[in-house]
Amino acid sequence: xxxxxxxxxxxxxxxxxxxxxxxxxxxxxxxxxxxxxxxxxxxxxxxxxxxxxxxxxxxxxxxxxxxxxxxxxxxxxxxxxxxxxxxxxxxxxxxxxxxxxxxxxxxxxxxxxxxxxxxxxxxxxxxxxxxxxxxxxxxxxxxxxxxxxxxxxxxxxxxxxxxxxxxxxxxxxxxxxxxxxxxxxxxxxxxxxxxxxxxxxxxxxxxxxxxxxxxxxxxxxxxxxxxxxxxxxxxx
Amino acid sequence: xxxxxxxxxxxxxxxxxxxxxxxxxxxxxxxxxxxxxxxxxxxxxxxxxxxxxxxxxxxxxxxxxxxxxxxxxxxxxxxxxxxxxxxxxxxxxxxxxxxxxxxxxxxxxxxxxxxxxxxxx
Numbered sequence: 567x568x569x570x571x572x573x574x575x576x577x578x579x580x581x582x583x584x585x586x587x588x589x590x591x592x593x594x595x596x597x598x599x600x601x602x603x604x605x606x607x608x609x610x611x612x613x614x615x616x617x618x619x620x621x622x623x624x625x626x627x628x629x630x631x632x633x634x635x636x637x638x639x640x641x642x643x644x645x646x647x648x649x650x651x652x653x654x655x656x657x658x659x660x661x662x663x664x665x666x667x668x669x670x671x672x673x674x675x676x677x678x679x680x681x682x683x684x685x686x687x688x689x690x691x692x693x694x695x696x697x698x699x700x701x702x703x704x705x706x707x708x709x710x711x712x713x714x715x716x717x718x719x720x721x722x723x724x725x726x727x728x729x730x731x732x733x734x735x736x737x738x739x740x741x742x743x744x745x746x747x748x749x750x751x752x753x754x755x756x757x758x759x760x761x762x763x764x765x766x767x768x769x770x771x772x773x774x775x776x777x778x779x780x781x782x783x784x785x786x787x788x789x790x791x792x793x794x795x796x797x798x799x800x801x802x
Numbered sequence: 803x804x805x806x807x808x809x810x811x812x813x814x815x816x817x818x819x820x821x822x823x824x825x826x827x828x829x830x831x832x833x834x835x836x837x838x839x840x841x842x843x844x845x846x847x848x849x850x851x852x853x854x855x856x857x858x859x860x861x862x863x864x865x866x867x868x869x870x871x872x873x874x875x876x877x878x879x880x881x882x883x884x885x886x887x888x889x890x891x892x893x894x895x896x897x898x899x900x901x902x903x904x905x906x907x908x909x910x911x912x913x914x915x916x917x918x919x920x921x922x923x
Contacts, residue, residue, distance in 0.1 A: 593897055596839060598874045600908055795908060797870045798897040800863035801836045802829055 592801040602782075602791045606742060606752055608693075610789065613657040614650065615691035615745065616643055620670050622700035622737070632769050638701045641770070642738075645777050646695070646784070654789050661689055672698050676741050679748035686745025694745050697753075700737040701773055704759065707731050733761040734769065736776035740787060754787060756780045828858035835867060844874040855884075862892035866901060878909055 621639060643660065650658045665688070668674075668681045675696065682694055707730045715722050735757070742752040758776045782791050835850030848871035854864035869884035885902045892898060 594836065594840070596870065596874075598870070600873070601876070601912070603912055795904060797873070797901050797904065799836055799839060799867045799870050800832065800897070802833055 593798050594801050595796050596799055598795045598797060599792050600795050602786050602793055604789050604791075605754065605787045608788060611655045611657070612692040613659065613690060613745075614693045614695060614788075615659050615661050615685065615689040616647060617661045617665060617685060617694050617696040618667055619643075619696055619738075620667060620672060620675065620698040622698050624702070632703055633701065636701070636769055636773060638699050638773070641773060642699055642777070645774075649781060649785060650788070653785055656788065659689060659691065661685060661694075667696070672739060672741075676743075676750045676753060681748065682743040683746065683748030686743075686748065689745070691745040693751070694743040695740065696743065697739040697741040698737075700735070701776070702735050703732065703769070703772075704735045705732050731761055733759050734772035734776055735759050736773065736780065738780065738784070740784070742787065752787065756783050826857070828854040828861055828864055831857065832864060832867060835871070839867075839871060839874075844871050847871040848875055848877075855887075860891055862888045862895060862898060865891065866895075866898045869905070870901065873905060878912065881905065882909060 619639060619642065647658055647660065650656055665685055668678050685691070685694055707728070709726045710729045711724050712727045713722055714725055738756045740752070740754045740756065741750060743749065744751050758779050760772060760775045760779065762772065782793070785791055831850045831854035835847045835854065838850065839847035848868060851864055851868035851871050854861065855868050858864055865884045865888035869881045869888060872878070872881035872884060882905070885898070885905055888895075888898045889902055
């Protein structure tokens with residue numbers, strides 16, 4: 567069964583179960599659009615410099631040929647710049663190519679106040695964005711316990727089934743730094759796992775699927791966003 | 803244009819009211835509130851649910867619906883009060899509990915801003 571259909575069936579079962587629990591009330595589910603405040607209190611027209619990110623790679627990922635042709639840093643920068651230019655009023659710039667990160671350790675990078683203040687002076691940016699990026703292929707396949715009803719005696723048994731689940735993980739740690747003082751203003755993590763479909767997908771589209779699902783959260787660091795939520799209302 | 807829209811809305815409300823013959827009853831207000839809520843008219847729905855809650859203060863459903871309508875209209879502090887009232891009246895109602903849990907999750911995130919303000923003037 568398609569995962570969406572499965573989810574819908576699950577929601578229907580849940581609604582029925584809740585209905586039974588609440589004495590068969592007449593209830594409807596409604597969708598609300600709720601606002602999300604930006605995580606940083608900003609004016610909205612600041613000059614933002616996009617600095618390089620640390621690329622995190624596990625030992626086995628270095629050898630992974632599937633990721634060899636993807637420039638995660640460049641793709642992420644391009645995506646972030648485009649989104650910020652399109653959906654905010656910030657003045658977005660890239661740091662000059664000669665700006666090299668002073669360390670590959672995220673904690674030290676967040677504390678490199680002098681370095682960030684110098685980048686801020688060089689670019690006249692009020693905010694600087696950096697952090698770390700990790701993109702990997704993750705195999706979560708394995709045996710899982712499943713309940714099933716025997717057609718012979720009608721009893722419920724448990725069986726082990728092999729579930730194939732491979733997908734792409736994008737783990738982004740965002741550092742937002744003050745361009746004047748070099749101080750860290752915010753550190754936040756965004757992580758997404760996208761399962762690959764039955765047909766073979768290429769890694770680049772996997773990466774963008776991850777990024778599009780994280781887009782709202784990433785932008786919400788800087789600007790207000792909206793999210794959809796479901797609530798129950800009684801109809802009589 | 804604006805006048806036309808107002809006229810159409812009033813016509814729509816008047817038309818809808820004819821099928822709700824007992825406006826003094828809380829259940830009628832809930833029914834009509836739900837009718838307009840489904841059309842996205844949350845402020846009107848909030849008004850109707852508030853009327854229902856006033857007419858029947860011990861009706862957890864009216865308070866729950868009023869809370870949802872307030873939430874949809876962006877009045878989160880009052881929505882919190884109404885969810886609490888609904889839960890006080892019917893603490894074991896799973897729908898209200900789920901609504902309250904989801905609202906609490908949203909409201910906690912909404913009220914906190916995690917980052918520091920930048921030093922820029």
